[in-house]
Amino acid sequence: MNDFALLGLLIIAIGIGFFLGxxxxxxxxxxAAFAPGKSYxxxxxxxxxxxxxxxVEEFVSALDVNTDTLETHLALGKLMRKQxxxxxxxxxxxxxxARPVLELKDQHQVHLELARDFMTAGLLDRAEVLLQxxxxxxxxLRSIAQRSLLDIYQDESEWQDAINVAQxxxxxxxxxxxxxxxxxxQRMVAHFYCELAEDCMHSENLIGARQYLDRxxxxxxxxxxxxxxxxxxxxxxxxxxQVIKVLSRLELQDPAWFWMCLPALQEAYERQDAExxxxxxxxxxxxxxxxxxxxxxxxxxxxxxxxxxxxEPIRVQQASEILSVFVAQYESLLASNxxxxxxxxxxxxxxxxxxxxxHSQVSELLNQRxxxxxxxxxxxxxxxxxxxxxxxxxxxxxxxENQSTA
Ligand SMILES: [Zn+2]
Numbered sequence: 001m002n003d004f005a006l007l008g009l010l011i012i013a014i015g016i017g018f019f020l021g022x023x024x025x026x027x028x029x030x031x032a033a034f035a036p037g038k039s040y041x042x043x044x045x046x047x048x049x050x051x052x053x054x055x056v057e058e059f060v061s062a063l064d065v066n067t068d069t070l071e072t073h074l075a076l077g078k079l080m081r082k083q084x085x086x087x088x089x090x091x092x093x094x095x096x097x098a099r100p101v102l103e104l105k106d107q108h109q110v111h112l113e114l115a116r117d118f119m120t121a122g123l124l125d126r127a128e129v130l131l132q133x134x135x136x137x138x139x140x141l142r143s144i145a146q147r148s149l150l151d152i153y154q155d156e157s158e159w160q161d162a163i164n165v166a167q168x169x170x171x172x173x174x175x176x177x178x179x180x181x182x183x184x185x186q187r188m189v190a191h192f193y194c195e196l197a198e199d200c201m202h203s204e205n206l207i208g209a210r211q212y213l214d215r216x217x218x219x220x221x222x223x224x225x226x227x228x229x230x231x232x233x234x235x236x237x238x239x240x241x242q243v244i245k246v247l248s249r250l251e252l253q254d255p256a257w258f259w260m261c262l263p264a265l266q267e268a269y270e271r272q273d274a275e276x277x278x279x280x281x282x283x284x285x286x287x288x289x290x291x292x293x294x295x296x297x298x299x300x301x302x303x304x305x306x307x308x309x310x311x312e313p314i315r316v317q318q319a320s321e322i323l324s325v326f327v328a329q330y331e332s333l334l335a336s337n338x339x340x341x342x343x344x345x346x347x348x349x350x351x352x353x354x355x356x357x358x359h360s361q362v363s364e365l366l367n368q369r370x371x372x373x374x375x376x377x378x379x380x381x382x383x384x385x386x387x388x389x390x391x392x393x394x395x396x397x398x399x400x401e402n403q404s405t406a
Contacts, residue, residue: 066101070102070110077117089113090118093114093117094114097110097114104137108134108137112134112141112144131146135149143174143175146168150165151392157195159193163193166188167189170186186219187220190217191395194213194225197209197212198229200212201229201232213226224254224260227261230246231243231264231265231268234268235271240271256398256399258297259300262285266281266304269284285297289322295330296334296401298326323339327339334366337362344356372398373398376388377390
């Protein structure tokens with residue numbers, strides 16, 4: 001147990017002492033002698049001897065269970081859960097429920113805490129049952145229980161259930177009064193529909209995917225992922241002109257995401273015009289990198305030129321020229337390293353091995369570097385997640401590499 005938790009426990013112990021003293025004073029007024037029980041002093045003893053686990057047990061037995069002391073019991077339970085001692089937290093909360101004296105509203109409060117214990121312990125089914133009960137019976141705690149249930153459904157990838165809960169939450173008074181929360185929830189709903197649309201696309205159900213994407217747009221039309229999935233879906237249905245139109249509009253709206261559109265955009269250009277499609281696509285990308293510091297777009301274009309260099313050797317020369325211009329303009333390490341790779345063959349023999357070594361060292365450094373970062377909590381990693389694994393926010397991660405200075 002860390003110092004912070006010990007301090008929390010000490011504060012709770014003082015609270016319990018205060019409560020017992022207050023009760024003693026009341027009883028004395030009524031003429032009965034009273035002193036805090038043995039368990040309380042035993043608990044303090046354990047606390048002073050740095051045995052917080054035993055102290056908790058003693059405090060729980062020192063304190064009656066009633067509406068006045070409920071908050072203290074709940075605080076002890078919460079403290080245990082935060083310390084990772086979920087078993088003990090569950091015991092505290094189950095002990096509360098075993099007492100018939102608790103009013104119904106207090107029972108709901110305990111159910112909510114117990115559900116959180118179960119969630120922390122990974123017992124999601126049991127948490128779900130308790131939360132459903134609170135949602136059904138308590139108007140005061142309904143919204144809070146719905147938020148927790150929403151977390152469970154997201155963790156379990158139960159997207160339709162998540163949509164149902166989110167839509168019920170959107171109807172609540174709390175959401176209607178809080179514009180920011182409402183907007184976040186609508187964005188989440190759009191992502192839930194995207195998940196369902198992706199499932200449909202994997203099973204080649206393009207019509208089903210289109211229906212889910214339409215609902216995603218209705219929930220939040222600013223979600224970038226909807227546009228990307230729509231583009232993939234439209235390409236599969238032969239609507240290439242529409243793909244180029246939509247993705248070009250997105251490029252203007254938010255250039256930072258443009259690199260993610262490139263495979264769909266390339267497919268649309270090439271399938272629309274088999275002969276000149278790639279040329280038109282590459283002109284589009286050249287124009288983008290002339291106007292934006294976008295190394296990932298430059299690298300994508302260069303990789304495409306190199307992939308085609310077997311048919312037309314001149315492509316490597318074109319790729320080098322594109323990179324030279326880009327590096328001169330934006331000083332990108334990623335692009336510089338690629339340029340060195342392309343020019344190694346032209347290096348004179350006595351520097352070739354040095355250049356090769358430098359290139360492989362820089363490549364290794366670049367590979368180890370995290371590529372994406374969450375704008376909300378700062379979590380970074382090498383994989384793009386639509387939902388940040390740390391703070392669980394949707395669409396908060398951005399490519400770090402898409403700017404040379406990053
Ligand atoms: Zn985050």
